[in-house]
Amino acid sequence: MKELFQIFRVWDVRLALPAAMVSLLGDAMAMVALTLRVHDSGAGPYAVALLLVCFSLPVVVTMGLVGHVADSVDPRLVLGAGGLVQVLACLGLATWNGLAATYALVVVLQTGFAFANPVWSSVLTRAVGDHHVGRLVSTQQALGAVAAPIGAALGGVLVELRGDSVVFVLDAATCAVLLVAGLAVRTRVAGNGRTAARRDDATRAAVSFLPRAGLAVVRADRVVWVLVCAMLPFVVSLESMNAVEVFLARDELHATQAQFGYWQALTGVGAVLGAVAAGVLRADPTRLRALVVALVAMSLAQVGSGLAPTLAWLFGFGAALGLANAVSNAALFAVFMRRTAPGDRGKALAVVNGMARTCTMLALGLGGVGASTIGPRGSFVVAGCCGVAVACWAGWSLHRIGALRAPGDAPAVQAARESVPEPPDLRKVHFQQGR
Numbered sequence: 001m002k003e004l005f006q007i008f009r010v011w012d013v014r015l016a017l018p019a020a021m022v023s024l025l026g027d028a029m030a031m032v033a034l035t036l037r038v039h040d041s042g043a044g045p046y047a048v049a050l051l052l053v054c055f056s057l058p059v060v061v062t063m064g065l066v067g068h069v070a071d072s073v074d075p076r077l078v079l080g081a082g083g084l085v086q087v088l089a090c091l092g093l094a095t096w097n098g099l100a101a102t103y104a105l106v107v108v109l110q111t112g113f114a115f116a117n118p119v120w121s122s123v124l125t126r127a128v129g130d131h132h133v134g135r136l137v138s139t140q141q142a143l144g145a146v147a148a149p150i151g152a153a154l155g156g157v158l159v160e161l162r163g164d165s166v167v168f169v170l171d172a173a174t175c176a177v178l179l180v181a182g183l184a185v186r187t188r189v190a191g192n193g194r195t196a197a198r199r200d201d202a203t204r205a206a207v208s209f210l211p212r213a214g215l216a217v218v219r220a221d222r223v224v225w226v227l228v229c230a231m232l233p234f235v236v237s238l239e240s241m242n243a244v245e246v247f248l249a250r251d252e253l254h255a256t257q258a259q260f261g262y263w264q265a266l267t268g269v270g271a272v273l274g275a276v277a278a279g280v281l282r283a284d285p286t287r288l289r290a291l292v293v294a295l296v297a298m299s300l301a302q303v304g305s306g307l308a309p310t311l312a313w314l315f316g317f318g319a320a321l322g323l324a325n326a327v328s329n330a331a332l333f334a335v336f337m338r339r340t341a342p343g344d345r346g347k348a349l350a351v352v353n354g355m356a357r358t359c360t361m362l363a364l365g366l367g368g369v370g371a372s373t374i375g376p377r378g379s380f381v382v383a384g385c386c387g388v389a390v391a392c393w394a395g396w397s398l399h400r401i402g403a404l405r406a407p408g409d410a411p412a413v414q415a416a417r418e419s420v421p422e423p424p425d426l427r428k429v430h431f432q433q434g435r
Helices: 002-008 011-040 045-061 064-072 075-095 099-128 129-161 166-182 193-197 200-210 212-219 222-243 244-253 259-277 286-305 313-340 344-373 377-402
Strands: none
Touching: 002 222, 002 286, 011 045, 011 075, 011 099, 011 166, 011 244, 011 259, 045 222, 045 344, 064 099, 064 212, 064 344, 075 099, 075 129, 075 166, 075 193, 099 129, 099 166, 099 200, 099 344, 129 166, 129 200, 129 259, 193 222, 193 344, 212 344, 222 244, 222 286, 222 344, 222 377, 244 259, 244 286, 244 313, 244 344, 244 377, 259 313, 286 377, 313 344, 344 377
């Protein structure tokens, strides 16, 4: 509790975390509304997959430029411009509801997000210092986990009662709150000698949209590289169900629009508990062990969701998945940020986000194939089994390099000293899984 008070003594934290919570509430409402809009159009699983591709594509395309901007441009400028783009995109979604317009506006919305998100993470972790990064991350997770279920439930209910336009107007208002907070931050870019020495290379990488500098930062630490190598195939196994979950709930278990929102809300309730649990993790080896356990738990919850006989079972597995997901996110992000130099965090986050979203697009394609061939239930079961395999590989790899048994906290930054085993090849696996 004392550490929590300490991070809230920082102006940027007091300003940003409540604003981010409000914005996440709006995002959760909008996500449910968008999914229901595309599903109810009758265009099928591939249309939902394409919607989710639109969420990922801007992050992938801009990751080189975003990484350079995040570590070199005044945060107020980036956060203000990114927030304004998101506000305008939400108002556009409230005005036009055709599929083509929806896809185009989601791309615009996510472009604003792609630039703003790494900047927020870099600013806040720099503001609190490395020692408090773990508490900051768990607090962010907890606030987001509170906002997400409320937003998801409201989104489903509002769509059913008033249509989706009102949801997007409300989301625009929440983006405006975050925009104002971004204009008021005090933390500035903190360059270092290494960053300045690579400025020309970073600029060339930005122009070509190739994140060379960010990739070099990620590969420089063996623990971070293992986490990234494990994360990418796990993203494929987990997020391939994003294109399938609405069909599992609506078509297989006959959920109403509101009940679909409740399912998303209960997943968020589980995330609240997971974020609170993650807050007690102190040492990096402990965080890594919790991460491996959480990856296994998420995968088993996917299998259970695919086998769920009733909505009640689906709701229960959703809550379990949310809990495990919050623990894994908090543990992974805390370790990642502590082991990356402050002046390199923007570019490192941008390249990791970009690679993850690339895997998301692959996952969504597999999700569409799975929904059309083995159905929503089979897709969830196969995806969960693949996730267990990836989690086991991650645990073995971290144990092999000594990350799970090292005493105390790991240093903030370490050079790579040994090679990392290759992640399992999931390209030949036909499966899927959900933002």
